[in-house]
Amino acid sequence: KIKENDPEALKDLANCYKSQDRKEEAINTYKRALRVNSNYAPALNNLGLILNESDLTIEGIALIQKATLVDPSCPSYLINLAIAYKKENSLDKAINAVLAAIKIDKQNHSFHTMVAALYREIGDIHREKEYLLRSQSLCPESHDTMISLANVYYRLGDINKSISWMVTALRIQSDNFDSCLKVARLYGEINEFENSINYTKLALNIKPNDSDALVLLTAYFELSSKHRDALECAILDIENNGPATYSSLNNIRILISKISLVPENTSAILKAYNILLNSTHISHIQLCSIFLWGYITQVTTILMRNNESEIILSGEFLKLINDPIFLRSLTLFVAPHRQFEELLLSARRELLMHIYKYNQEQEEYYQFTIALALQCFLNEYAYWSTDVEEQEINKLINSIKSKKICNKKSIAIVACYRPLYKLEELKEQIQGIQDIDADFKSLLEIQFYEPIQETQLKSTAIKQRPVMDNTSINVKRMYEDNPYPRYRYAHYTDESIALNVAAFIKNEGTLKVMDFREDLLASNLVSSVLIAGCGTGSQIIMASRYKNVSITAIDLSTSSLAYSIRKVSEYQMQNVSFLSVDILDAGKTFQPFDIIECVGVLHHMSNPNDGLSSLLQCLKPGGYMKIGLYSKTARQLISAAQSYAQRHSFSTSISDIRRFRH
Secondary structure (H helix, E strand, O other), X not given: OOOOOOHHHHHHHHHHHHHOOOHHHHHHHHHHHHHHOOOOHHHHHHHHHHHHHOOOHHHHHHHHHHHHHHOOOOHHHHHHHHHHHHHOOOHHHHHHHHHHHHHHOOOOHHHHHHHHHHHHHOOOHHHHHHHHHHHHHHOXXXXXXXXXXXXXXXXXXXXXXXXXXXXXXXXXXOOOHHHHHHHHHHHHHOOOHHHHHHHHXXXXXXXXXXXXXXXXXXHHHHHOOOHHHHHHHHHHHHHHXXXXXXXXXXXXXXXXXXXOOOHHHHHHHHHHHHHHHOOOOOOHHHHHHHHHHHHHHHHHHHHHHOOOOOHHHOHHHHHHHOOHHHHHHHHHOOOOOHHHHHHHHHHHHHHHHHHHOOOOOOHHHHHHHHHHHHHHHHOOOOOOOOHHHHHHHHHHHHHHHOOOOOOHHHHHHHHOOXXXXXXXXXXXXXXXXXXXXXXXXXXXXXXXXXXXXXXXXXXXXXXXXXXXXXXXHHHHHHHHHOOOOOOXXXXXXXXXXXXXXXXXXXXXXXXXXXXXXXXXXOOOOOEEEEEEOOOOOHHHHHHHHEOOEEEEEEEOOHHHHHHHHHHHHHOOOOOEEEEEXXXXXXXXXXXXXXXXEEEOOHHHOOOHHHHHHHHHHOEEEEEEEEEEOOOOOOOHHXXXXXXXXXXXXXXXXXXXXXXXXO
């Protein structure tokens, strides 16, 4: 008001407007200052900046350029000009502007850092390094410059120098979480895993229980063969950052298979076991050895102390069957161990003979009976039973049929000896049970409703081609009666961590150099997969590890295919088609596939080479085939058992199989 047209006062007022985000008023006030003095450099510069911020880049550059001409000794105008040029993607002009600013102010380290960043954008790594080193010499304590130098040396392939600069930067800012992880990763690239572990631990001191750091530490422990530490770290991640992700569950699944089953590892093993036991995305048979290791002492003790008395009345047995982990394990996988089988055989017999025979209310045995029934269903009722047991179970079935006895407990004990879906005479009674709890519902679902669903699928959802080969006809007959194997859950890979087929073939293959067609390397193209002899479907579900594929699954047995369809549906896999066809006819049935998997099949043929030839006709040039065959070495014990059975004239009837096993 005192001096209405003072350009400096007008410029200052415009600056105030700009700081309050009143852009229009700021622009108009800068213009007023320039009407008073068209060469007033501060107003030219500031107006140019605000126009540049408003995407009026050309007008902004012109004003800032004029400011540099009016006052060529001011480096900040040149820096602002460089910023405007960069926004316009005129990187060479931006570099020249910063270099001009450096000529005026050679000691300004930030100017050197700025021109280094511009050189990085145009790909001149050597000039970038040169100016970063100059910047660092001008300001030796600049953490950001050290980080930038570490990145430059990494890109130049000098990991040791990269590490040196990162470590120096950490001395300046010891609480920098990202820098700690960066150093850990750099040491990991040169296989110095102990240093990787130490720096990841430093990061966790800054951010305790950070998931990224725990995942990284898990990996470095594993690479150092410190499997218990790796497992404990993976568990800690789930406990603090849960729920468990597909990736973290997969880590634990891999680690638990590597850890030694020794007392000092017990805590980590049991925690991991419990986590995996509750997962529906792994094949729980993997946990069998841990289950046996964890419970064998208890089982042995029970058998020894109750050699001549009823096992089910002992305190040790009651303690065992009240362990929820033990019970759940029985429902998920077969426990193939003589002493375990002896215990379960005795318990089943005593439950039938002394509890359910007299319809005694013994609630403490109910959940165990359910678990035992599911165990027997999984093992195809391979357990031997006495003639007296067979008489008593038939009496119980007749009592249920006549409705003299019909409750959950009686149905459960029957299910320990017979699969419920085959007891057509009890269908009405089973469906009429009231007050169904979660355990009994699970039993009915697995032993009754799911097999009925499979029967329906056989007649409605499976296309069949005629089978002409005699051996194939016999194999088909065997698996129609006994779809194998039964399982609750399978290894399933969520789409979020699936990889393209080439990546997994590299992981699973044994060749050091593997060539792939370009389409197999691309994640956005659909690859075709044939699973020849898919059985009950676990191999199909495992194929979820392949990203972006179309799967065709074939088998001789419609019973096996029906089981597969049901299980694949449970995992909501929408990319699978099914057909009942002989592998011998595959070559004339299908268009060629990119990938073929045929595991545990060809050795069943009268001439396996014929089957292989048929599959090769189905394989595209440059495709891959995965073959799994019987191994003489691996099957020595099985072969010996088969020879013994033949020498002693055991047939393949169910009763002889049970008698042979007993």
